[in-house]
Ligand SMILES: NC(=O)NCCC(=O)O
């Protein structure tokens with residue numbers, strides 16, 4: 001059994017880095033705060049006797065040797081970056097649950113056959129730099145390194161520059177590292193486990209996602225003397241698409257999710273008709289064919305709206321992450337762990353993307369979910385109980401030991 | 407007759423300050439660029455023999471003495487600040503047309519009975535600091551000085567601080583200065599004169615305006631695992647209001663204008679459902695009763711939309727500028743000037759607000775409009791012909807001389 005108190009303390013300690021007034025965390029990828037979080041993690045890992053290495057995408061690997069170090073390690077981990085209005089658990093739970101597994105093995109003087117590694121993946125959130133899961137994607141060969149290092153934030157800074165700046169541009173090549181298996185603990189970030197009163201979600205896979213960037217260009221003009229019929233109002237166009245995106249989400253219930261999360265209006269002046277609006281669309285569905293239908297519907301309505309208002313339309317799908325099915329044996333290992341420990345559990349599909357979705361392409365992978373209050377995440381009020389947090393880590397420990405000794 | 411070439415050269419010289427790549431101007435109120443524009447104007451006025459003074463709102467008065475300096479001066483002028491995507495003529499034309507009148511009087515060695523003054527009013531645009539026409543409003547007693555000096559930009563900087571910083575917090579008290587009459591030359595900023603092929607618009611008055619600030623607050627949540635029916639998406643609410651604002655504008659045709667020009671989304675992250683959106687509404691109508699109807703419709707639809715989505719609504723009217731009728735005698739002076747010079751002209755109502763709308767409360771006031779290409783303003787492509795620019799200034803000269811000697 002892991003030490004739930006120690007794990008909780010570590011979570012609360014890490015949550016001080018980037019703590020917000022409303023009790024959440026803002027620790028955007030590759031900021032100074034991200035560096036502080038990484039430094040703390042590295043210190044803790046070294047104190048736990050691990051050797052730490054960093055690859056060129058800034059992914060951190062903390063290794064606890066096994067009896068046979070020629071065996072591929074059993075990996076676990078997640079991310080330390082957060083949303084602008086993030087919580088104390090999203091990502092960091094998976095990282096510190098991994099560290100707690102190592103600390104527990106140390107406490108027990110337990111030697112696994114295969115080594116164990118805890119990984120911090122860079123920029124999972126996709127908030128400062130789009131898309132999400134960039135560095136685990138490079139690791140898994142989904143993106144090339146050039147692509148990863150050149151992702152830009154809204155100010156034009158690249159991941160490569162920012163990795164250099166915070167001192168986490170490592171020298172290990174990205175990828176090529178074999179894992180015997182990979183497990184990731186995470187809060188569910190949705191309402192299902194709580195509604196079903198289950199402690200553990202046995203994650204079967206994740207829904208698919210499509211992300212878009214849309215720019216609508218009209219014509220700036222004076223809000224006063226410009227008659228309504230002469231306007232090319234880019235914000236009117238963007239607003240109608242927001243409405244349609246919501247309608248597309250509702251049209252593919254149950255399961256579909258459709259969101260416009262980011263919008264930038266230009267010139268953003270009260271008495272000037274907006275000439276340009278940049279915004280994003282996030283579509284999700286567990287069924288790839290439905291996701292394709294949503295894509296077609298978006299393109300159709302965006303073209304129609306642009307034409308109606310006389311706007312130029314630029315619509316680009318910048319990311320496609322297909323639905324993922326996790327490795328059956330790894331999923332079973334998670335389920336056995338939950339059963340052995342007597343936790344109420346249920347199978348679940350992840351609504352969010354996770355680094356494990358990409359790692360699943362290069363290693364047998366599965367995930368462990370625990371409930372979060374009201375199903376709320378990407379919000380400063382995100383919360384989870386010490387009991388559930390400990391339970392998920394205990395399941396992780398069971399699954400990892402089972403695989404490390406298999 | 408004024409020197410059209412000299413006026414044009416001065417306009418082009420001033421347009422270098424804050425020049426944008428697309429041929430426009432970005433010279434936001436009380437920025438360093440605004441200071442540079444003011445400095446150039448002051449230098450030119452001094453070279454033309456004027457005495458220059460500045461009041462506590464940063465309004466600049468350049469005075470050319472008359473024969474009888476106990477007579478109230480005949481004023482003219484406009485503003486030097488611009489929109490973020492502004493043009494070379496909006497405001498600055500009225501200022502430099504005033505200077506050209508003085509230069510012409512100097513060339514002719516012409517002594518008017520009353521003194522003549524050219525005024526630069528601070529922050530007419532209302533873009534960096536809302537509302538528009540703040541400093542002419544304080545001058546006219548519509549706002550008190552405290553209100554004027556505490557207007558904030560989106561970064562929280564006040565007009566008072568920024569006036570100090572750029573060295574234009576003068577020591578003259580604001581207002582109380584009598585004008586025998588006030589005239590303002592301006593581009594129309596709308597399509598009417600061009601469509602009617604008239605050189606001069608005899609401005610009868612201006613339509614009314616209501617400006618609003620709206621904040622919708624919902625709940626940040628993860629774009630992936632949060633089911634559509636559990637969302638409180640503030641951007642969905644704001645987008646529906648944008649659509650309704652447009653509908654309200656269309657419902658009160660002809661004449662009504664309705665615009666959302668500014669929107670800020672929070673946390674503005676692609677995969678987080680927006681928890682808060684701040685945006686503005688700009689309503690205009692020449693008829694005050696219709697403007698009130700538009701107000702009621704906005705309030706009703708905003709409440710309905712907020713309730714439907716489960717959002718908190720904060721809606722505040724931050725500015726009301728009623729329809730204005732200019733002084734009949736001053737309007738006649740403008741008309742006589744146009745007729746004398748043989749310019750095709752027509753009566754027109756201003757779609758935009760102007761400093762003259764407030765000055766009309768404390769002095770007999772009228773305006774001269776000239777056409778601008780395609781009726782486009784608040785846009786970097788804003789343009790006007792040297793011929794029309796000179797014509798408007800000639801009319802201004804006629805009207806001012808007539809009143810200065812009356
Ligand atoms: N787990 C998580 O919040 N991932 C961010 C990527 C996504 O939006 O799915």
Ligand SMILES: NC(=O)NCCC(=O)O
Nearest residue numbers: 224271530531538758759
């Ligand atoms: N003339 C002008 O552009 N004024 C700005 C104030 C308004 O929006 O009417």
